[in-house]
Amino acid sequence: MKIAAFDIGGTALxxxxxxxxxxxILTKSAEISGSDGEQI
Numbered sequence: 620m621k622i623a624a625f626d627i628g629g630t631a632l633x634x635x636x637x638x639x640x641x642x643x644i645l646t647k648s649a650e651i652s653g654s655d656g657e658q659i
Contacts, residue, residue: 622638623635624636624637632649633646
């Protein structure tokens with residue numbers, strides 16, 4: 620089983636895939652266009 624994790628911040632979306640024992644196998648980051656840094 621793989622677990623998808625997301626961190627939606629004020630200026631970027633960070634995402635990754637983690638195996639059940641904690642190994643991170645994929646990470647990506649994407650800018651949130653038009654963000655002024657405030658909470659979404």
